[in-house]
Amino acid sequence: MNRFFKFLSLLMAGVLLVFCWPRPHAHAITIREEEEMSREFLKVVGDHFEIINDSMANAYVREIGAKVLATVPSQPFNYQFHLVREDVYNAFATPAGHIFINSGLIAAMETEEELAGILGHEIAHVVCRHISQKIERGKKVQLATLAGVAAGVFLGIGGAGSPASALTVGSMAAGQSAMLAYSREDEIQADQVGLQYLNEAGYSGQGIIDVLKKMRTKQWYSNQQIPNYLMTHPATEDRIAYVDRWVAHQEPGTPFPAVDPYPFRRTQARLIAVYGDQEAALNRFEAALAAQPGDPVAHYGYGLALARSGNRREAIAQLRAALARRALDPYILRDLGGVYFQDGQYTQALKILQGSAALLPEDPEVRLLLGRTQLELDRLTDAVATFEALLAQTTEDPQVYYQLGQAYGKLGKMGDAHYYLGIYYNRKKEHQNAVFHLEKARETITDPQKSEQIANLLKVSRKAALQARQAAERTR
Numbered sequence: 001m002n003r004f005f006k007f008l009s010l011l012m013a014g015v016l017l018v019f020c021w022p023r024p025h026a027h028a029i030t031i032r033e034e035e036e037m038s039r040e041f042l043k044v045v046g047d048h049f050e051i052i053n054d055s056m057a058n059a060y061v062r063e064i065g066a067k068v069l070a071t072v073p074s075q076p077f078n079y080q081f082h083l084v085r086e087d088v089y090n091a092f093a094t095p096a097g098h099i100f101i102n103s104g105l106i107a108a109m110e111t112e113e114e115l116a117g118i119l120g121h122e123i124a125h126v127v128c129r130h131i132s133q134k135i136e137r138g139k140k141v142q143l144a145t146l147a148g149v150a151a152g153v154f155l156g157i158g159g160a161g162s163p164a165s166a167l168t169v170g171s172m173a174a175g176q177s178a179m180l181a182y183s184r185e186d187e188i189q190a191d192q193v194g195l196q197y198l199n200e201a202g203y204s205g206q207g208i209i210d211v212l213k214k215m216r217t218k219q220w221y222s223n224q225q226i227p228n229y230l231m232t233h234p235a236t237e238d239r240i241a242y243v244d245r246w247v248a249h250q251e252p253g254t255p256f257p258a259v260d261p262y263p264f265r266r267t268q269a270r271l272i273a274v275y276g277d278q279e280a281a282l283n284r285f286e287a288a289l290a291a292q293p294g295d296p297v298a299h300y301g302y303g304l305a306l307a308r309s310g311n312r313r314e315a316i317a318q319l320r321a322a323l324a325r326r327a328l329d330p331y332i333l334r335d336l337g338g339v340y341f342q343d344g345q346y347t348q349a350l351k352i353l354q355g356s357a358a359l360l361p362e363d364p365e366v367r368l369l370l371g372r373t374q375l376e377l378d379r380l381t382d383a384v385a386t387f388e389a390l391l392a393q394t395t396e397d398p399q400v401y402y403q404l405g406q407a408y409g410k411l412g413k414m415g416d417a418h419y420y421l422g423i424y425y426n427r428k429k430e431h432q433n434a435v436f437h438l439e440k441a442r443e444t445i446t447d448p449q450k451s452e453q454i455a456n457l458l459k460v461s462r463k464a465a466l467q468a469r470q471a472a473e474r475t476r
Contacts, residue, residue, distance in 0.1 A: 029095070029132050031076045031077065031096075033095075034077070034095035034096040034132055035077065035095075035096045037094070037095045037096070038094050038095050038096035038097075038098050041094040041095070041098060042094075042098065045082070045084065045100065049084050049085065049086060050084070050085040051082055051083065051084060051085070052082075052083035052084065052085050052103060052271075052275055053396075053397070054083070054270065054271075054274070054275075054365075055363050055364055055365045056266075056267065056270060056331050056363075056365075057083055057267050057270055057271055058081070058083060059363075060263055060264075060267040061081045061083060061101065061115070061119075061267075062081050064112065064115055064116050064119060065079065065081045065099065065119050065123070067116070067201050067202075068116060068119055068120045068123055068197050068198065068201045068203075069123060070201065071196075071197045071200035071201050072123065072127060072197055073127070075097065075127070077096045077097045078097065079097035079098075079099065079123065079126070080097065080098050080099070081099045081101070081119070082098060082099065082100045082101075083100075083101060083102075083103055083106075083271070084100055084101070084102045084103065085102075085103050085275050086102040086103065086104055087102070087103070087104035087107075087276065087277070088102060088104055088105075089102065089104060089105045089108060089214075089215050089229050090102045090104075090105060090229045091105055091118050091119075091122055091229055092122065092229075093122040093123070093125045093126045093131070094126075094131065095126070095129075095131055095132050096126075097123075097126050099119060099122045099123065099126070101115075101118060101119070101122075103271045103275050103276065104276070105118070105211075105229070106267075106268055106271055107268060107271060107272050107276060108211075108214055109210075109211060109214075109264075109268065110210070111207060111210070111259070111261065111264060112207075112259045112261070112263070112264040113203055113204065113206055113207025113210070113259065114207040114208070114210050114211040115207070115264065116198060116201065116203045116207055117194075117198060117203070117205065117206075117207035117208030117209075117210075117211055118207075118208065118211055120194035120195070120197050120198040120201075120203070120208070121190050121191060121194040121208060121233075122190075122194075123194065123197065124189070124190040124191070124192075124193035124194035124197065125182070125186070125190045127193060128186070128189055128190060128193060130182060130186045130189075130190065182233055184238065187233055187238075187239055188238070188239065188242060191208070191239055191242060191243055191246075192246075194208070195208075195243065195246055199250070199256075202256055202257050202259075203256065203259075204247060204250075204256045205243060205246060205247045205250075206247055208243055209240055209243050209244055209247065212236055212239060212240050212243075213240060215229055215236070216236050216237075216240070262297070262326075265297045266297055266300060266329075266331065269285075269297050269298075269300055269301030269304070270300075270301070270304060270331075272284060272285075272301060272305075273285065273301045273302075273303075273304035273305040273308065274304055274308060278305065278308055278309060281301070281305040281308075282302070282305045282306070282309065284301075285298050285301040285302035285305055286302065288301070288302075289302060294325060296321075296322045296325035296326045296329075296332075297322075299318045299319070299321040299322035299325070300318075300319065300322040300326075300332055300335075302318045303315045303316070303317075303318030303319035303321075303322060303335070303336075303339070304319075304335060306318060307319075307335075307338075307339045307342065312339050312342055312343040313343075315339050316336065316339055316340065316343070319332060319335060319336040319339060320336065323336060328355075328359065330356050330359035330360045330363075330366075331356075331360075333352055333353075333355055333356035333359070334352075334353065334356040334360065334363065334365065334366045334369070336352055337349045337350075337352035337353035337356055337366075337369060337370075337373075338353075338369050340352060341353075341369055341372065341373055341376075346373050346376045346377050347377070349369075349373045350370075350373050350374070350377060353366060353369050353370040353373055354370065357370050362393070364390060364393060364394050364397065367386055367389065367390040367393070368387075368390060368397070368399060368400065368403070370386055371383050371386035371387045371390065371403055371407075372403055374386060375403065375406060375407055375410070378410070380407055380410050380411050381411075383403075383407045384404065384407045384408065384411065387400055387403055387404040387407060388404065391404065398423075398424050398427040398428055399424075401420045401421070401423045401424035401427065402420070402421065402424040404416075404420045405417045405418070405419070405420035405421035405424060405437075408420065409421075414440070414444065415440075415441055415443070415444030415445045416441075416445075418437040418438070418440035418441035418444075419437075419438075419441040419445055419450060419454065421433075421437040422434050422436075422437035422438035422440075422441055422454070422457060422461075423453075423457065425437060425461075426438070426457050426460065426461050429464070431460075431461040431462075431464040431465040431468065432465050432468075434457065434461040434465075435458065435461045435462055435465055438454050438457055438458045438461065439458070441454055442454050442455075442458070
């Protein structure tokens with residue numbers, strides 16, 4: 001019987017894989033339409049939730065995602081992974097390969113296997129183009145509207161009568177909205193395909209069982225606490241049973257390589273301490289240290305939680321204790337330097353941040369902290385060089401423009417100072433301030449490329465400032 005079941009499982013896996021890629025292309029929306037919809041998804045998520053911009057946590061999740069993606073057939077778009085600051089258990093994928101996972105779900109996990117399991121399953125939904133196929137059926141509705149509805153369904157935004165319910169119900173009939181949730185067949189297929197990817201990436205598949213059981217346990221408490229993930233990813237019991245049988249009947253042979261638990265635990269600790277409930281984080285890490293006094297991750301998490309509460313002296317002690325047990329961990333170094341900076345101990349912060357920056361040359365957070373520390377110590381030329389290098393690396397964080405403007409202002413280079421401050425206020429949508437600084441910059445900036453950018457930004461900011469004034473006058 002076991003041999004028959006194994007044969008049947010492998011046969012089913014082969015059948016589903018054949019129909020998963022590339023056959024759905026014939027029945028799904030186009031790649032360009034998927035990319036258009038993904039932009040709408042991102043807008044909806046950004047309007048309702050906080051996307052976590054944490055270089056360490058984001059890099060770790062991307063690393064695990066990339067490990068799974070390395071086993072996936074060639075894809076027509078680049079996958080991107082996003083962390084959402086929400087305590088509820090949820091994860092979902094959009095067209096064009098955007099994978100979202102809530103910080104609260106990672107906080108409930110125990111291993112990297114569980115994270116890889118969720119990411120593998122969501123990647124499989126994208127590869128199989130499950131959402132794209134469902135959206136194709138309702139294509140008579142505008143893609144932007146469908147994207148909003150789908151985002152509302154997966155995010156669980158609002159209930160009947162709430163402003164957000166217009167997103168999920170008012171835009172479409174309830175039946176069409178429900179159509180976007182995955183079917184039992186979608187879930188089993190995504191599990192089969194995802195399990196193959198996980199196995200090839202070096203994960204056993206046990207993680208997806210463990211995390212599904214955690215979510216199933218939570219739904220027993222009350223209907224109000226049913227995780228969003230279970231609402232859009234149905235057939236939990238069937239999935240647990242199926243994956244359990246799959247894992248049990250895998251061909252015996254070389255065991256899966258051991259996974260170092262430290263990177264997952266460190267990332268989880270940071271998400272809990274910095275982005276979770278503050279009081280709960282303090283209690284959690286106090287209890288962890290009572291149970292394991294020498295645990296560097298517990299010291300690290302407790303230090304971050306203490307710093308967040310304003311107890312910087314004790315935070316420094318905890319982070320130093322973590323560092324004593326994980327010497328030269330670049331992220332503990334960075335965060336220790338950050339607490340010294342917050343505490344006004346700039347000379348000490350400089351030494352530590354320089355060491356962290358040498359170990360994390362691509363990390364934008366340590367570069368920003370280092371530049372701000374140099375600025376506080378009036379090492380202005382060094383600060384400008386640090387911020388300019390960071391700006392060459394990334395243009396996403398408006399704070400880089402603000403700090404660079406401050407540094408140039410202290411150096412007396414007012415044209416450059418106004419230029420960068422103008423960009424900062426434009427990014428922050430404070431258009432009145434943006435117009436002021438950009439007009440000042442235009443008076444002295446001679447660089448043709450910068451002059452053209454100033455002119456374009458001025459058009460945008462002037463128009464936005466005028467619209468804001470007119471709106472204010474209408475409400476008087």
